Amino acid sequence: MKERREHSRLDFPHNITFHASADMEEDADKEYPAVQGMAADISPGGLSLVTESDLTEGQLLKVNLPLPGVSVLTPTLGVVRWISRESSGLRAGIKFIL
Numbered sequence: 001m002k003e004r005r006e007h008s009r010l011d012f013p014h015n016i017t018f019h020a021s022a023d024m025e026e027d028a029d030k031e032y033p034a035v036q037g038m039a040a041d042i043s044p045g046g047l048s049l050v051t052e053s054d055l056t057e058g059q060l061l062k063v064n065l066p067l068p069g070v071s072v073l074t075p076t077l078g079v080v081r082w083i084s085r086e087s088s089g090l091r092a093g094i095k096f097i098l
Contacts, residue, residue: 007043014039016047017073019062020055032062039065046078046095055080055092063094 016039019032037051047063055061059080064073077098084091 007045009041009043009048012039012042012047014066016049016066017064018049020053021060040091044096046081046093049092049094050086050089051092052089055083055090057081057083061094 016037017034018037019034021032035051035053037049037053040048040050042048042065057080061078061080063076063078065076067074076096078094078096080092081095082093
C-alpha cells in the first residue's frame, strides 16, 4: 500500500490541551470546555492525538501546542480527519487548517 502522507512525521509525546466543537459548521468562536490528550507524532500538516474524549470526523479543534524553544503554548486550529479506537483510548488524526 502506498503511503498517503504529504509530510513525514516526528515523534511528539506531549500533553495537549484542546477545545472541540461539534463540527466544522458550528460557530468557531463558541467556547468549549478544555480537554486533555497526548500527542503521539506531528508533522507540518497535522498530528496524531490519543485521548479519552469522544471525537468525531469533521470536528473542529482549537489546539494549544507546546513547541520546543517557545515559552508559551502555540494555538492553532485543526480538523479531525480519522479516528481509531485503541486500548490506550481514542486515536485521531488531526489536520492543521491554521
